Amino acid sequence: xxxxxxxxxxxxxxxxxxxxxxxxxxxxxxxxxxxxxxxxxxxxxxxxxxxxxxxxxxxxxxxxxxxxxxxxxxxxxxxxxxxxxxxxxxxxxxxxxxxxxxxxxxxxxxxxxxxxxxxxxxxxxxxxxxxxxxxxxxxxxxxxxxxxxxxxxxxxxxxxxxxxxxxxxxxxxxxxx
Numbered sequence: 001x002x003x004x005x006x007x008x009x010x011x012x013x014x015x016x017x018x019x020x021x022x023x024x025x026x027x028x029x030x031x032x033x034x035x036x037x038x039x040x041x042x043x044x045x046x047x048x049x050x051x052x053x054x055x056x057x058x059x060x061x062x063x064x065x066x067x068x069x070x071x072x073x074x075x076x077x078x079x080x081x082x083x084x085x086x087x088x089x090x091x092x093x094x095x096x097x098x099x100x101x102x103x104x105x106x107x108x109x110x111x112x113x114x115x116x117x118x119x120x121x122x123x124x125x126x127x128x129x130x131x132x133x134x135x136x137x138x139x140x141x142x143x144x145x146x147x148x149x150x151x152x153x154x155x156x157x158x159x160x161x162x163x164x165x166x167x168x169x170x171x172x173x174x175x176x177x
Contacts, residue, residue, distance in 0.1 A: 027168060027169055028070065028166050028167065028168055028169060029068055029069055029070025029071075029072075029073055029166070029167065029169055030068070030069060030070070030164060030165070030166055030167070031066070031067070031068050031111050031113070031162070031164070031165055031167050032066075032067065032151070032152075032163075032164040032165075033064055033065070033066055033067075033152045033153070033154075033155060033164075034047065034064070034065045034066075034067040034069075034075045034076075034077070035047070035048040035051070035052060035062075035063070035064060035134075035152070036048060036062075036063035036064070036065065036077045036078060036082075037056070037060065037061070037062060037063065037134075038060060038061040038063070038082030038084075038101075039057065039060055040057050040058070040059030040060050040084065041059070041084075042061075042082060043081065043082070043083070044082070045063055045077035045078065045082055047075070047077070048134075051134075051135075051150055052133060052134030052135040052137075052138060052152070053133050053134065053135055053150075054133055054134060055131075055133055056098075056100055056132070056133065056134055056137065057098070058093070058098035058099055058100070058130075059084050059098075059099065059100075060084070060100055060101070061082035061083070061084050061087060061100070061101035061102070061103065062100060062101070062102050062103070062134050062137055062138065063077060063078040063080075063082060063102075063103045063104075063105070064078070064102075064103070064104045064105065064138070064152075064155060065077060065078045065104075065105040065107065066105065066106050066107030066111075066112075066118065066155075066158070066159075067107060067111075068107075068110075068111040068167070068169070068170060068173060070169055072169070072175075073169060073173050078103045078104075078105040078121070079105060079121070080103045080105065080121060080123055082101065082103070083101075084099075084101045087101035087102075087103070087123055087124070087125050088101055088125035089125075091125040091127060096129075096130070097127045097128060097129060097130065098127075098128060098129075098130050098132070099125055099126070099127055099128075100125070100126050100128060100132075100137045101123075101124075101125055101126075102122075102123070102124050102125070102126050102137055102138070102141055103121065103122070103123050104121065104122040104123075104138075104141070104142065104155055104156075105121045105122075106118035106119040106120070106121065106155075106158055108170075108172070110170040110171070110172035110173065111167070111170045111172075111173075112159075113159045113160070113161075113162055116158065116159055116160060118158070119156070119158060122141070122142070124141060126140050126141060128140060138155070142155050142156040143155070143156055143157065145157075145163075147163050147164070151163060151164050
């Protein structure tokens with residue numbers, strides 16, 4: 001009798017796992033501008049936990065990446081390493097300003113809005129006032145389109161209209177078994 005009960009339990013468990021429909025949340029995610037930072041001397045990106053209205057230190061690198069993410073797909077930091085020495089090579093420091101490396105990566109065609117194509121990654125060094133915040137550095141290099149909430153919607157006209165939209169997971173990001 002115990003064997004029969006165990007067999008029935010295993011059968012119920014196996015069929016419930018095989019026939020549970022995938023949740024809607026797993027098949028959708030968000031397309032938006034991700035914000036990443038690297039403190040002076042850092043060699044890896046860190047996802048910013050605040051918006052770009054924070055002070056940044058001389059020698060830091062700011063990164064923006066047009067990303068897709070969901071519960072199953074993490075957002076991707078820029079592929080360009082946050083190498084301040086390389087990005088700001090040849091840009092002299094002075095006592096009145098600070099230098100910030102900036103990387104803007106326009107993402108992949110796989111999650112680009114319909115009819116739009118990602119642009120070439122932009123990497124530059126920005127000399128800015130000592131009081132400048134991340135948004136000031138970004139604004140010195142490109143036109144910013146933001147929502148009333150402060151969410152960054154577009155950089156340099158990309159994407160043209162949308163702002164942090166929910167979309168189906170791009171086929172290129174769906175893991176096959």
